[in-house]
Amino acid sequence: MDTIFDIYLLEALINGLLFGGVLALLSLGLNLIFGVVDVVWICYAEVVMFGMYAIFWLHGVYDLPIVLAALLAIIGTGAMGFLVHFLVISPILGSAPINQLLATGGLLFFLQSFATLLWGIEFRNIGLRLPVLQWGELFFSYARLLAFGIAVIGMAAIYLFLTRTYMGTAIRAISQDREIMTLMGVDSRKVYLVTSVVGGSLAGLAASLLVLQYDVHPFVGLSFGPITFVICVMGGLGNMVGGFIAAFILSEVISIGGFYAELEWGYVAAFVLFIIVMFIRPEGILGKKS
Amino acid sequence: MFSSHLKRASFGLAAAGILAAASIGAQAQQKEIKIGVIYDYTGPLAAGGSSLQALGAKIVIDYFNSQGGVEGYKINAIYADAQSKPDVAINEAVRLIEQENVDMLLGFYSSAQCVPVSAKVDALKKFMWITTCISPAVLKDRNLKYVFRAQPHGGLFGLQSPEFLAHYAKDRLGIEPGDLKVAIIHEDGAYGSGVAGGNKAGAKQQGFKVVLKEGYSATAPDLSSLVTKLKRARPDVILHTGYNPDITLFLRQARELGLRFKALVGHGAGYGVPDKLFDAFGKDANHIFNVDPVSIWLVSPEVLEPGLPDITRMVGEQYRKAEPDTKEFSAHVGMAASNSYVFFSDVLPRAIKKYGGIDADSLRQAALETDIPVGGTLMGYGVKFNPPEHEMAGQNDRASPVIVQYIDNKAHIVWPKALQSLDPVLPLPKDSPYAK
Known part of the structure; x- marks a missing residue:
């Protein structure tokens, strides 16, 4: 037990990996939207929160099967993605980036307050207790394993969508040069809308997995919003593979740091690493130099 | 002429009187x-x-x-x-x-x-x-x-749980107080740190071994490293102070990662809302202890x-x-x-x-000048504030918390002994997923 490498360190490593899955899934949608629409949805975690509420009501209260509830939540947050783009982003697409940031920031407070108004401040959970997975001395979180698996599948699916479909190709083309594609007859508004819907749906997917592990309340986004944003920036805003890598690096630093020192030091180490990366590569790990 | 003057004057006087009365009434209101x-x-x-x-x-x-x-x-x-x-x-x-x-x-x-x-x-x-x-x-x-x-105050919260554990350690847990391993975990704000300070002082007083003492942010999205460290430290009892989302996250991750202990003592806030604990964990929340000022509905009339x-x-x-x-x-x-x-x-x-x-x-x-004896408040304790020169001036010197144990979403007073309504269930029964 006094050796540096012990079974608990292995557990911390695995925990970090699985937590990375959760963070990677969260960063996927945010990165996609930024990569294409070039607007940062500061309120992304709040869209996830609405997805979590949807599952809570559909499964926890109206007793729909969890998978169906999750599917409906994904459709719901997809629709929300559409609305956010149509009502908030679209009118300010040409404005200065700071205005766009302020608008989505304002939307964050609006969504938090709106959720408080609709559902109150109660912490709610679906009361689902998943089985415990044990392998010798090691224990795994079922929900996290699921999140990890789905994050990997989600990443692969998005990759295939972007490389193998016409719409995916259009999305990539727009993200490379938005002006020229419009001249070539691509309807950029449609591409933006599709991207926002896909991004919103990914928030719903993340919500389906988070709701298995976390209580839902109007401020649940505060626990995830900042770290998701940091991951996206560290990976290279708009770069999904970069975000994926950054998610796992940060989660391991948090987990191992928190294992060797106090939990909070894990976060300190993660943010110090973030600052260092920003100094060395301001565009992020895989970001393109602008 | 005269009479009309008189009439007018008396009318004016009456009006003034009414107005004055009204203004007094208004003032009173x-x-x-x-x-x-x-x-x-x-x-x-x-x-x-x-x-x-x-x-x-x-x-x-x-x-x-x-x-x-x-x-x-x-x-x-x-x-x-x-x-x-x-x-x-x-x-x-x-x-x-x-x-x-x-x-x-x-x-x-x-x-x-x-x-x-x-x-x-x-x-x-x-x-x-x-x-x-x-x-x-x-x-x-x-x-x-x-x-x-x-x-x-929180220091008393922190002292209460070690006192309670010391009393039952040998008898119920089969461990001498000097060998009892406790872990103190807390949210790292003024509340959690204050109670944890009391826990530490109390553990020292009772001669417990503190195997881990650690704070964390109440909004931390992941507490699995903390759970892993607790598993490694193998405490008999966990003394926990936290708000709500962090408490449910901790208990959920503790269960998933196979953390085992003989007792869990919470200290108010999130642990003071049993409805939420039982909503989230059902029967798994049974036998959790909570240190808090007594619920007024548990005080005997x-x-x-x-x-x-x-x-x-x-x-x-x-x-x-x-x-x-x-x-x-x-x-x-x-x-x-x-x-x-x-x-x-x-x-x-x-x-x-x-x-x-x-x-x-x-x-x-x-x-x-407040001087309320025991039994003079809804919570049963008395009230006398520390005087200005006291190190904790303004603090009620006659207040102390109690310890309750939750069983099937009912709270039962288990400490101090004088107020006990239930003999505490200690250690955790084997059917609990957290039982050691």
């Missing part, structure tokens, strides 16, 4: 004490217990108003939302004092808010009546003149002064009316109700009658 009531109605702390505390205070304020106020003063309460943020709490306190011209402030759930707000309010020479926040740091060595707290059991009943009825879905009454509502009741039934009348007003100095003088 306008006599009011304006109180700023600050709790968290939104944000994570709201569901952690703050909104229930706010409800308790409001029930008591409404009750006194329905009885015609206090000594002719109507209570004009202005409710403000601290939004679970210390900076908002400070801004709201200053706004209420400077713009709304309130005579005093009442409330405060979060210690992180209490610490800065109490200093600010004291500097502004306004009276502040704390119903809830427990951190010793609010009053300790600060020599505040106008801040009073009827609630027991016989030990209270006459009249007080009726108030307890009234608070329960109003609580049920406001929150019809409540299964088990939360101690939070009763706590704020009891501590507010002390102010309106004891301090305020004395300030008005003996010191002639509701200014901060009159209220302070009245509070310093």
Whole structure:
């Protein structure tokens, strides 16, 4: 037990990996939207929160099967993605980036307050207790394993969508040069809308997995919003593979740091690493130099 | 001619009389004490217990108003939302004092808010009546003149659990107190740190081995490293202080990662809302202990002064009316109700009658003279504030928390022995997923 490498360190490593899955899934949608629409949805975690509420009501209260509830939540947050783009982003697409940031920031407070108004401040959970997975001395979180698996599948699916479909190709083309594609007859508004819907749906997917592990309340986004944003920036805003890598690096630093020192030091180490990366590569790990 | 003059004069006189009477009446009607009531109605702390505390205070304020106020003063309460943020709490306190011209402030759930707000309010020479926040740091060595707290302080919370464990260690756990391994984990704000400080001092007093003591942020999205470290440290008992989302996250991850212990003792806040614990964990929440001021509904009416059991009943009825879905009454509502009741039934009348007003100095003088014996409050404990030269001036010296154990969403008092309504179930029964 006094050796540096012990079974608990292995557990911390695995925990970090699985937590990375959760963070990677969260960063996927945010990165996609930024990569294409070039607007940062500061309120992304709040869209996830609405997805979590949807599952809570559909499964926890109206007793729909969890998978169906999750599917409906994904459709719901997809629709929300559409609305956010149509009502908030679209009118300010040409404005200065700071205005766009302020608008989505304002939307964050609006969504938090709106959720408080609709559902109150109660912490709610679906009361689902998943089985415990044990392998010798090691224990795994079922929900996290699921999140990890789905994050990997989600990443692969998005990759295939972007490389193998016409719409995916259009999305990539727009993200490379938005002006020229419009001249070539691509309807950029449609591409933006599709991207926002896909991004919103990914928030719903993340919500389906988070709701298995976390209580839902109007401020649940505060626990995830900042770290998701940091991951996206560290990976290279708009770069999904970069975000994926950054998610796992940060989660391991948090987990191992928190294992060797106090939990909070894990976060300190993660943010110090973030600052260092920003100094060395301001565009992020895989970001393109602008 | 003369008679018409006389008539006119008498008419004028009568009118003046009526006007004067009306103005006196109006003055009598306008006599009011304006109180700023600050709790968290939104944000994570709201569901952690703050909104229930706010409800308790409001029930008591409404009750006194329905009885015609206090000594002719109507209570004009202005409710403000601290939004679970210390900076908002400070801004709201200053706004209420400077713009709304309130005579005093009442409330405060979060210690992180209490610490800065109490200093600010004291500097502004306004009276502040704390119903809830427990951190010793609010009053300790600060020599505040106008801040009073009827609630027991966090240091006592922290000391209570080791005392309880030392009593039962050998008998129930088969471990000598000197060999008992405890872990102290806490949210790292003023509240958690204050209680954990008491835990540490108590553990030292009782000779326990503290195998881990660690703080974490209440909004941390992951506590699995902490759980892993606890597994490695193998404590017999975990002493935990936290709010709500972090407590459920911890218990969920502890279960998933196979953390085992013989007992878990919570210290208020999130652990004070059993409905939430049982919603999230069902039977797994059974046998958790919680250190908190006693729930007024668990206090035996016989030990209270006459009249007080009726108030307890009234608070329960109003609580049920406001929150019809409540299964088990939360101690939070009763706590704020009891501590507010002390102010309106004891301090305020004395300030008005003996010191002639509701200014901060009159209220302070009245509070310093408070001398309520055991059984004189809804929570059963007495009230006597530490004098100005005391290191914790303004703290109620007669308050202490109790320990309850939850079984099937019912709270039973297990400590101190004098108030015990259940022989504590210790260690955790084998059917608990956390049982060692």
